[in-house]
Amino acid sequence: MSKTTEITKDVTILFAGDSGDGIQLTGTQFTNTTALFGNDLSTFPNFPAEIRAPQGTLAGVSGFQLRFSSNEIYTPGDACDVLVVMNAAALKANLKQLKTGGIIIANTDGFDPKNLGLAKYPAGVNPLKDNSLEKYKVHEIDVTKMTKECLKDSGLGIKEIDRTKNMFVLGFILWMFNRDMDNTIKYITDKFKKVPEIMEANIKTLKAGYHFGDTSETFTTRFQVEKAQLEKGEYRNIMGNQAAAIGLVAAAERSGLTLFYGTYPITPASDILHELSRYKNFGVKTFQAEDEIAAIGSTIGASFGGALGVTASSGPGIALKGEAIGLAVMLEIPLVIINIQRGGPSTGLPTKTEQSDLLQSLYGRNGEAPAVVIAAYSPADCFNTVFEACRIAVEHMTPVFFLSDGYLANGSEPWKFPATKDLPSIKAVFAEPRKDEDPKFMPYKRDEKLVRKWAIPGTKGLEHRVGGIEKEDITGNISYDPDNHEHMVKTRAQKVENIADTIPLQQIDNGKEKGKLLIVGWGSTYGSIKAAVREAIEEGYDVSHAHIKYLNPFPKNLGEILYNFDKVIVPEMNNGQLVKVLRDKYMVPAIPFNKIKGMPFSAAEIKNKIVETLKK
Amino acid sequence: MSETIEKPYTAKELETDQDVRWCPGCGDYSILKQVQKVIPELGIKREDLVFVSGIGCSSRFPYYMETFGMHSIHGRATAIASGLKAARPELSVWIVTGDGDALSIGGNHLIHILRKNFNVNILLFNNQIYGLTKGQYSPASEEGKITKSSPMGSIDHPFNPLALCLGADATFIARTMDRDPNHLRDVLKRANDHKGTSMVEIYQNCNVFNDGAFFIYTDKETKAAETLFLEQGKPLIFGEGKTKGIKLDGFKPIIVDLANGAAASDLWIHDETDRVKAGLLSRFFDNPKTEGHLPRPFGVFYTETRYCYEDALVEQITNSISKSGKGDLDKLLKGSNTWKIA
Ligand SMILES: Cc1ncc(C[n+]2csc(CCOP(=O)(O)OP(=O)(O)O)c2C)c(N)n1
Ligand code: SF4
Ligand SMILES: [Mg+2]
Numbered sequence: 032m033s034k035t036t037e038i039t040k041d042v043t044i045l046f047a048g049d050s051g052d053g054i055q056l057t058g059t060q061f062t063n064t065t066a067l068f069g070n071d072l073s074t075f076p077n078f079p080a081e082i083r084a085p086q087g088t089l090a091g092v093s094g095f096q097l098r099f100s101s102n103e104i105y106t107p108g109d110a111c112d113v114l115v116v117m118n119a120a121a122l123k124a125n126l127k128q129l130k131t132g133g134i135i136i137a138n139t140d141g142f143d144p145k146n147l148g149l150a151k152y153p154a155g156v157n158p159l160k161d162n163s164l165e166k167y168k169v170h171e172i173d174v175t176k177m178t179k180e181c182l183k184d185s186g187l188g189i190k191e192i193d194r195t196k197n198m199f200v201l202g203f204i205l206w207m208f209n210r211d212m213d214n215t216i217k218y219i220t221d222k223f224k225k226v227p228e229i230m231e232a233n234i235k236t237l238k239a240g241y242h243f244g245d246t247s248e249t250f251t252t253r254f255q256v257e258k259a260q261l262e263k264g265e266y267r268n269i270m271g272n273q274a275a276a277i278g279l280v281a282a283a284e285r286s287g288l289t290l291f292y293g294t295y296p297i298t299p300a301s302d303i304l305h306e307l308s309r310y311k312n313f314g315v316k317t318f319q320a321e322d323e324i325a326a327i328g329s330t331i332g333a334s335f336g337g338a339l340g341v342t343a344s345s346g347p348g349i350a351l352k353g354e355a356i357g358l359a360v361m362l363e364i365p366l367v368i369i370n371i372q373r374g375g376p377s378t379g380l381p382t383k384t385e386q387s388d389l390l391q392s393l394y395g396r397n398g399e400a401p402a403v404v405i406a407a408y409s410p411a412d413c414f415n416t417v418f419e420a421c422r423i424a425v426e427h428m429t430p431v432f433f434l435s436d437g438y439l440a441n442g443s444e445p446w447k448f449p450a451t452k453d454l455p456s457i458k459a460v461f462a463e464p465r466k467d468e469d470p471k472f473m474p475y476k477r478d479e480k481l482v483r484k485w486a487i488p489g490t491k492g493l494e495h496r497v498g499g500i501e502k503e504d505i506t507g508n509i510s511y512d513p514d515n516h517e518h519m520v521k522t523r524a525q526k527v528e529n530i531a532d533t534i535p536l537q538q539i540d541n542g543k544e545k546g547k548l549l550i551v552g553w554g555s556t557y558g559s560i561k562a563a564v565r566e567a568i569e570e571g572y573d574v575s576h577a578h579i580k581y582l583n584p585f586p587k588n589l590g591e592i593l594y595n596f597d598k599v600i601v602p603e604m605n606n607g608q609l610v611k612v613l614r615d616k617y618m619v620p621a622i623p624f625n626k627i628k629g630m631p632f633s634a635a636e637i638k639n640k641i642v643e644t645l646k647k
Numbered sequence: 648m649s650e651t652i653e654k655p656y657t658a659k660e661l662e663t664d665q666d667v668r669w670c671p672g673c674g675d676y677s678i679l680k681q682v683q684k685v686i687p688e689l690g691i692k693r694e695d696l697v698f699v700s701g702i703g704c705s706s707r708f709p710y711y712m713e714t715f716g717m718h719s720i721h722g723r724a725t726a727i728a729s730g731l732k733a734a735r736p737e738l739s740v741w742i743v744t745g746d747g748d749a750l751s752i753g754g755n756h757l758i759h760i761l762r763k764n765f766n767v768n769i770l771l772f773n774n775q776i777y778g779l780t781k782g783q784y785s786p787a788s789e790e791g792k793i794t795k796s797s798p799m800g801s802i803d804h805p806f807n808p809l810a811l812c813l814g815a816d817a818t819f820i821a822r823t824m825d826r827d828p829n830h831l832r833d834v835l836k837r838a839n840d841h842k843g844t845s846m847v848e849i850y851q852n853c854n855v856f857n858d859g860a861f862f863i864y865t866d867k868e869t870k871a872a873e874t875l876f877l878e879q880g881k882p883l884i885f886g887e888g889k890t891k892g893i894k895l896d897g898f899k900p901i902i903v904d905l906a907n908g909a910a911a912s913d914l915w916i917h918d919e920t921d922r923v924k925a926g927l928l929s930r931f932f933d934n935p936k937t938e939g940h941l942p943r944p945f946g947v948f949y950t951e952t953r954y955c956y957e958d959a960l961v962e963q964i965t966n967s968i969s970k971s972g973k974g975d976l977d978k979l980l981k982g983s984n985t986w987k988i989a
Contacts, residue, residue, distance in 0.1 A: 067986050214984070263989060267982045277979055284976050291734050311967035313974030316733055316960060320726065321759040328723040328756070329730025332699070335717060338734040358720050448985075451976045488697045488715040488731075488738050496663070496710050498718030499702075508665065509710065 034245075036209060036253045041100040043108030044204070047125045048117025048141070049086050050079055050093040053197035058095025060201055064214045066268035066445055069258035070099040073558065074443045075107035075631070080298075080382045087141075087149035092124040101257040105409075105558035107442065109633035113207075115200060117141050117174070119150035122158060134168045136203070138196075140175035170249060174199050181239040185232050195236040202240025209255045212241055262447060269446040271410035271439035272299070275369065276306035278414040280313050282421030283339050286457035291333035293318045293326040294343045298381045299437040300371040303343055323348035327355040327368070334364045335497075337461070337487035339421060343369035346388045347378065353396050356430055358499045360400045360523060363475070363483050365424035365431075365459075368392075368402075369417070372436040374629045383629025384437035386554050387605035392432040393583055393612065399520045401527040403427070404583040406434040408557035411446035413439060416580065422457045427530055428482050434582075436604075438555045438631050461485050465492030474507040480533075481526040528584050537586035542568055542575025548645055549596035551621070553579045553609050556602055556632055563637035574641050582609070590617045598644060600624050602637055656693050658683040663713045669704060674825035674851035675772065679711055682770075685832045689839050691739045699728045701753060703745035704779045705772035705851070722753025725760040725769070729956075732765045736957040739839075740767040746787040747777045750806050754786075758815035761844050763956040768838045768845045773808060774853035775860050782856035789934065794856075808848050809948060810929040813922075818843035820925070821947040824850040826865040830876070830945060837947055843955055863935055864943055873935060877928070877946030882914035885942045893941070900927060900941060925949035 044061075048054045055076055062074055075096040084091030098108035113134045116122040118141025129135065142159050158164055159171060178199050182192045198219075205212055216234055223230035244250050269277075283290035292307050292315065294300070308317040316338070320326040327342045334340030342352065349370050359366040372388045374380025392404045403423050407416035413435055420433040462484035465472050474495045477483050486493045495507060503510035504519060541564050542549075552560045557578050564576040577592055579585065593599055593613065599621040601610040607623035614621055624640050626632050661683040669675045686696065696714035700706035702721035709716030719727050724742045732740050749757050749771050760767070776794065777783045783796040787808060791800040809820050819841040823834040831849065838845035850861040863869040875885040875893070883893040890906040892914040903909035918924060925948045933940035968974075 063984060067984055069986050069988060258988070261988050265981075265985050265987050267985045269982075280974070280979060281976060289734065291730065293730055310974060310979070311964045312971045313976075313979070314964055314968075316964070318730065318733055320729075321755055324723060325726035325729070325756050325759065328719075328726030329733065331719075332717075332727035332730030332732075333734035334730075335727070336731045336735040336738070340730070340734075354720055355723065362717075448980045448982075451980065488735065489695055491692075491694045494694060494696075494714050496712075496716040496718065498709070498716075499720055500718065 034251055034253055036255050038255050038257065040102060040256065041098070041104070042113065042208070042254065042256055043096065043098040043111040044113040044115065045094055045096045045111040045125055045128060046115045046200070047092055047094045047121035049091050049121075050081070051083055051086060052093070052117045053194070054093045054095050054117070057197045057201045058097055060215050060218060061204055062097050062443060063218075063268060064205065064210050065097070065099045065208075066266070067214055068210060070101065070256055071104050071259035071261055071445060072097060072099040072268070072443070073104055073107040074098075075438065076441045078382050080380070085149075087118055087120055087146045089120045089124050089150060092121050094121075094125060099256055101259050103259060103261060105561040106631075106634055109635045115204065117196070117200070119146045119152060119158070123150045123152070129167060131166050132168070134170065135164060136170045136172060136200075138174040138200070139171045140173055172203070172243070177239065177243065178236055181236055182232050185228065185235070187228060187232055191229065191232070195233050198233050198236040199240035199243070202237040203244050206241045206244030207250070207253055209253050212237060261445065264447045266445045266447050268443050269411050269414075269448075270441060270443040271407065271413040271435055272302040272371065272441070273306055274411055274413035274446065275407075275417045275433070275435065276303045276310075278417035279307065279341055279421065280310055280315060281414070281451070281454055282418045282457060283313070283315070284451065285454050286339060286421065286425055286459055288337070288339035288425070288459060290315045290341065291318065291330060291338040292316065292341050292343070293320055293328075293330035293333065295320050295323045295326045295348060297345045297348050299373055299440045300343045300345050300348075300369065302440065303369065303371075323351040324355060327352040330366060331355060331359055331362070331364065334359075334366055335362070335487070337485065339367075339425065340365065341367040341369065341421070343371070345371050345373045345381075346375045346391065349388060349391060350395070356402060357396045357398060357400045359430045360396070360402065361499050361502075362497050363428045363523070364485070365428055367417070367420045367424050367431050367433060369433045369435070371440045372434060380629040382437065384555065384631060385604050385627065385629060386436055386556070387608065387627075388434070389553070389582065389605070389608040390611070392434060399524065401524050402583070403429055403431040403527055403530060404434065405431065405581055406554040406579075407439055408554060408578055408580065410439050410442045410444050414446070418454070422455070423530060425457050425459050426482070427480065427526065428485065429527060434554060436555050459485060461487060462490065462493055464490050467492070473505050475502060475505050477526075480529045481522060531584040531587050534581050534584075534586060536588045537577060537579065537592055539592065540576045540578050541565060543573070544575070544592075545595040546575055547573040547596065548575070548598045548600065548641065549593065550574060550576045550637070550641065551579065551593070551599055551601045551609070551613070552576070553582060553603075556604065559632040559634045559637050560602060562634035563641060566634070566638055567641045572641060572645050574645065579609070582612075585616070593617050593619045593621070598622065600640065600644060602626070602632055602640070604631065656687055658687055661686060661693075661713050663711055665710050667711050668707065670855050672854040673704070674774065674853070675705055675708070677825045677828065678770070678772065678831065678849055678851060679708065681828050681831045682835065683712070685835045689836070695737065696739050696741070697731065698741045698743055699724045699731065700743040701745070701748035702779065703748045703777070704853070705743060705745040705774075706748060708743040722748050722751070723756060724748070725753055725756040728767050729760055729763065729765050732767055732957050733960055736766070736961060740765075742767055742769045744769065744771050745778070746771065746773045746775060746808070747785045750786040750808060750811070758811070761812055761815040761817040761846065764818050764843045764953050765957055766842050766844070766955045769847065771808065771846065771848045772851045773848050774851045774857055776853050776857035778853045778856055807929065807932045809846070810926070810932070812846045813926060813929050813949060817846050817949070818951045818953050819845040819947070820848075820929070820949050821846070822848045822850070822945050824861060824864060824945065825852060827945075834947065841950055843951075843953060864945075873942050875931070875942040875944045877917045877944050877948065879917060879919050879947070882911060882916055884914065898927065900931070902939070902941065919947050919950045922949065922951070
């Protein structure tokens with residue numbers, strides 16, 4: 032039977048099913064193959080909070096969205112072209128994401144009366160049968176039955192056979208998009224080395240899915256998305272948390288310090304711990320503490336001892352670390368605090384994304400306790416940003432927040448990875464050993480940037496005491512003197528302000544330097560804003576985009592940039608936080624634009640806001 | 648610590664130029680003095696010594712020691728010391744904490760450092776009161792204690808600190824007191840010699856808010872009858888003229904009168920390595936006002952050899968390097984799947 036291949040530029044595909052269906056794995060495997068092929072891509076995994084939510088229910092639906100393209104892209108796509116659903120609940124939860132005319136691939140076994148009931152379709156209603164999906168191209172495949180058929184001689188039990196279902200789907204999708212199976216076969220072979228029966232079963236099912244596409248009469252068209260013309264170089268695919276973990280190892284290497292990572296597990300930060308705990312041969316010391324207070328406490332201890340101290344959590348854990356962050360501010364030692372933000376307050380939406388901890392990072396401590404705050408804007412950018420956080424912490428002897436969020440942490444994109452030799456070096460300045468006849472050691476003596484030296488135990492002649500009580504400048508002795516306290520508060524603040532001299536000026540990412548409307552973003556909204564502004568500019572709108580990485584201190588020219596526009600809009604996945612800071616610091620009438628749904632902005636939402644504002 | 652130091656230092660050289668600010672007569676002075684006296688005998692380089700404390704009167708201690716020191720935040724010294732020791736296993740790390748600091752706000756970190764068994768020494772200054780905040784009851788205060796925050800008597804049942812530590816699998820537990828300098832020094836030496844977390848509870852008089860809490864153990868009149876000094880391999884004997892002994896009837900300790908015909912050979916022989924007996928000893932914790940109560944033991948209750956966290960951490964790193972070679976950053980950056988765009 033003849034099959035045609037349609038060339039297309041840009042595809043968004045959403046895999047959806049029970050969290051037990053292996054959706055994330057299917058998505059990740061297809062992503063890796065696509066990346067190796069050379070498309071630009073962006074992914075968005077979206078999972079329920081429960082590991083095994085009740086099967087077949089709407090609450091249990093797990094999704095993995097992937098957009099891949101022969102053009103450069105910045106978001107995982109607003110709406111999808113292909114929706115793969117393993118059951119009725121997955122269809123119901125995601126249908127609104129599908130473009131009119133889009134393709135639905137439905138596992139019919141997941142549409143039996145039981146599943147339809149669990150998905151809360153009225154009795155007797157089956158969307159596959161009632162023409163309600165007329166606007167779409169629906170392909171029904173009985174994946175369960177075909178998987179069983181394919182493995183009937185394998186000797187495996189029903190449960191094990193059922194678990195390979197996702198490989199059938201993956202095989203089919205690989206066929207549909209003209210991709211080969213090599214990478215997936217290699218993955219399966221590695222993963223199931225120790226259980227050859229399972230390895231073979233998975234490969235067999237994968238191939239069955241692929242050949243099903245080839246032989247089945249219903250599928251006449253395959254799609255081809257050509258390689259993207261990205262900047263020249265060598266690429267790999269990378270997720271945000273992975274990039275952060277590697278960035279920490281790189282910072283340790285480039286500073287010559289031992290990485291100490293003290294943490295307590297929490298979604299969506301734990302993957303950094305998992306990753307780092309595998310890098311023991313890099314000398315990385317990971318420490319899973321009894322709680323977040325001990326996590327940061329141990330990190331402060333390690334940093335006092337001369338290690339590159341990094342602690343990580345998400346909002347609730349950062350709240351617990353607050354008092355200790357204040358101690359680090361007082362001690363003036365390097366400390367990196369990673370916050371992979373999630374929906375709050377309290378436990379909030381643990382597996383969903385949000386940017387609602389900016390004010391917590393800036394102000395969430397007792398006393399005047401300034402800390403540096405910087406935020407990554409894409410999965411790959413987590414590498415650069417965490418590296419920069421380490422640099423600032425070490426070179427300026429200060430706590431630094433690295434902000435990411437669930438969307439960046441789990442999302443992925445191609446990364447033109449650097450070579451070690453191209454990474455800047457990080458210069459730790461240690462106080463030198465002292466001889467008896469040398470003048471007394473002054474632990475709080477500062478250089479011109481107001482930075483003190485790192486005086487670590489084990490260094491002869493540097494015996495001294497530090498602590499959380501206010502200290503006299505230079506000597507570090509306890510001091511309750513009123514003038515000294517004011518002086519010290521101002522000095523610690525100025526030390527952080529001085530960092531503005533060492534960071535890049537704020538750039539306009541896209542658009543003119545001066546004009547009608549500036550969209551100011553920070554963190555993971557980058558892709559959506561970029562895509563929206565680019566489209567609007569192409570359509571002739573007078574709009575520009577600036578994305579702030581350095582949130583404290585701000586780049587020195589930020590005020591000037593803001594004053595160059597008639598209007599400033601600040602899209603944030605919170606109830607308006609950066610906008611408050613900008614208004615406070617620069618007295619600009621910046622306009623908040625908020626989305627607080629645990630989901631990233633779509634490019635269309637931002638574009639609409641731009642159009643609406645400029646049409647007024 | 649067998650390494651010899653080029654230039655030994657004196658107790659005097661461990662004093663700092665800061666004025667000591669405890670109330671006159673506070674038991675903390677005596678502890679400071681004994682620590683300063685014993686440390687030069689341990690053969691540790693001064694720059695390798697680190698004192699980490701939490702918050703409380705007792706936690707001011709590091710300011711008075713001419714070593715490295717950190718006066719941190721309430722309850723967290725144990726956590727901070729853990730990280731320091733993990734990063735720098737070669738340092739000699741001492742934690743100074745109070746009964747509130749260690750048993751209340753820092754209770755969680757205390758039990759965890761004990762089970763992890765970092766090679767550090769914990770000096771718990773137990774005055775059974777919150778000194779720095781001016782006299783509220785602590786988790787070590789006895790039931791019915793009248794304080795500013797318990798005018799009708801505390802209804803909190805207190806912790807038995809050493810039983811708690813034993814329950815957390817501590818590898819060294821001992822008790823001593825501020826008013827017995829020789830014993831205090833001996834116990835400190837033993838604590839330092841032990842590889843693992845050494846838990847030393849020090850009864851300390853707060854003469855302002857809880858004066859005399861331990862007088863029965865220090866006062867000439869009562870000391871002999873109320874205290875039991877443990878010595879390895881020796882029978883449990885106490886009392887005026889050493890006339891009383893303790894023997895075990897099954898698991899029940901009973902006091903016998905050696906002057907009245909009890910045989911010394913029947914007595915309980917102290918064995919620091921016996922976990923079960925250490926458990927019983929830690930329960931010699933009766934209210935001294937009750938009739939027929941057992942004396943309070945002092946000395947080393949229990950010691951055990953178990954691997955230290957920081958050693959295991961370093962070992963995993965060493966093994967990993969010898970197995971997979973020293974990490975290559977370029978390889979890590981590259982990952983396993985790449986593609987080229989020309
Ligand atoms: C987070 C925090 N909570 C409360 C306090 C107040 N505080 C300081 S010391 C202390 C109790 C100290 O008692 P203890 O540890 O027994 O030390 P002592 O003063 O008796 O030596 C309290 C409640 C504090 N400093 N920090
Ligand atoms: S309040 Fe008590 S413990 Fe604190 S310094 Fe005074 S006497 Fe010592
Ligand atoms: Mg106390």
